[in-house]
Amino acid sequence: MPTVLDQTDAADRIRAILTRATARLHRVSTTPELDAGLLLSHVLHKPRSFLFAHGGDAVTPADRSAFETLIERRRSGEPVAYLVGKRGFWSLDLAVDARVLVPRPDTETLVESALALLPAAGPVRIADLGTGSGAIALAIASERPDCQVVATDASPGALAVAKHNAEHLGLGNVAFAEGDWFSALGEAPFDMIVSNPPYVAEDDPHLTALTHEPRQALVADDNGRSCLRHLAEGAAAHLVPGGWLLLEHGPDQGFFARHVLGRYGFRDVRTDQDLGGRPRVTLG
Numbered sequence: 001m002p003t004v005l006d007q008t009d010a011a012d013r014i015r016a017i018l019t020r021a022t023a024r025l026h027r028v029s030t031t032p033e034l035d036a037g038l039l040l041s042h043v044l045h046k047p048r049s050f051l052f053a054h055g056g057d058a059v060t061p062a063d064r065s066a067f068e069t070l071i072e073r074r075r076s077g078e079p080v081a082y083l084v085g086k087r088g089f090w091s092l093d094l095a096v097d098a099r100v101l102v103p104r105p106d107t108e109t110l111v112e113s114a115l116a117l118l119p120a121a122g123p124v125r126i127a128d129l130g131t132g133s134g135a136i137a138l139a140i141a142s143e144r145p146d147c148q149v150v151a152t153d154a155s156p157g158a159l160a161v162a163k164h165n166a167e168h169l170g171l172g173n174v175a176f177a178e179g180d181w182f183s184a185l186g187e188a189p190f191d192m193i194v195s196n197p198p199y200v201a202e203d204d205p206h207l208t209a210l211t212h213e214p215r216q217a218l219v220a221d222d223n224g225r226s227c228l229r230h231l232a233e234g235a236a237a238h239l240v241p242g243g244w245l246l247l248e249h250g251p252d253q254g255f256f257a258r259h260v261l262g263r264y265g266f267r268d269v270r271t272d273q274d275l276g277g278r279p280r281v282t283l284g
């Protein structure tokens with residue numbers, strides 16, 4: 001009697017399935033092997049390390065077919081984070097869906113810069129404008145339970161995702177407010193305002209790869225500069241004297257960001273670099 005494993009075609013085993021899927025994702029992803037691994041581990045409800053240790057295991061036809069469906073969706077450009085419904089950011093596992101931009105590792109630079117500037121002892125009030133999934137607000141809140149964070153977004157859908165994440169992570173020091181930029185804030189001033197606003201230009205070719213993500217989280221008028229300018233212009237009225245503004249921007253917008261912060265009265269303006277050494281966060 002042949003065993004079940006003997007009857008299984010080698011092509012149905014984890015290692016072979018991953019190799020084929022990786023080849024099919026090369027066109028759409030810069031990380032095809034990682035994507036395939038994340039999607040298969042999602043289908044199998046196993047950590048990704050399981051795939052390496054069990055490369056010779058067979059996959060059931062049902063799991064195979066669920067995986068194929070996800071690979072096809074990934075091939076059409078859907079981000080892995082939407083397909084698996086979550087994304088790691090900082091030390092947090094965040095739920096994400098198509099209502100929010102997928103948190104980028106680049107944005108951890110903004111979190112690092114913010115944490116480095118916060119006074120060692122509270123109480124400190126921080127606003128995260130355009131919070132999306134809540135990534136920045138929740139990362140700061142998790143590191144600094146003594147800080148009060150207000151997270152805003154103009155999109156009710158995005159706020160629902162951010163609130164869900166705060167509840168799920170048990171972070172009680174974050175409050176949420178719906179509204180466009182400063183309109184969501186009350187009278188009380190903040191010690192720090194942070195934002196990763198939309199800053200991609202309408203004609204940026206990069207956008208063709210981002211069609212599944214909310215355009216309002218990505219694209220800004222005036223060559224991607226309008227939100228950065230609006231934030232620099234209005235922030236001082238919502239900050240305590242000596243308070244900080246930190247803005248994420250594109251690698252080619254550092255000069256512009258320093259210029260607008262200077263123009264609206266910010267001092268000690270500087271730009272911090274992301275892990276790739278590109279200028280991404282301007283603060284003052």
Ligand code: GLN
Binds near residue numbers: 197210217
């Ligand atoms: N960093 C994102 C990207 O280029 C853009 C994020 C944003 O516009 N805030 O994919």
